[in-house]
Amino acid sequence: MTAYQGIGRPDLTYAPVWTGAPSPIGLAVGPSGVAEMGLTHALAAPVPGRVIGASGAPALWYRLAGEPGVPIWPRFTKLMRHLTATTTSGGIGTATPLVERREPGG
Numbered sequence: 001m002t003a004y005q006g007i008g009r010p011d012l013t014y015a016p017v018w019t020g021a022p023s024p025i026g027l028a029v030g031p032s033g034v035a036e037m038g039l040t041h042a043l044a045a046p047v048p049g050r051v052i053g054a055s056g057a058p059a060l061w062y063r064l065a066g067e068p069g070v071p072i073w074p075r076f077t078k079l080m081r082h083l084t085a086t087t088t089s090g091g092i093g094t095a096t097p098l099v100e101r102r103e104p105g106g
Helices: 031-037 039-043 072-083
Strands: 003-005 023-029 048-051 060-064
Touching: 023 031, 031 039, 031 060, 039 048, 048 072
Parallel strands: none
Antiparallel strands: 003 023, 023 060, 048 060
């Protein structure tokens, strides 16, 4: 789950005009995502991850915003590339065939 921030008013409303695209401020990866990619791989990300939740089924929070002078979108892109990289289990976001492909006559 990605959390975004956008320009708005103090009362949480916003003007019906284009104010720019919202920026990601953080990314959470739930226990199933962490289990799929492996905790070691998830913690080796280019953005430091903070373990949250139960120790038996950890989730991770990656804070993207808050460092002055550090652009957010390149950090987000690097983080997503790392998290979706192919691993021995196929990687997050990769399709796994439901049926084994067989050669004709085999």
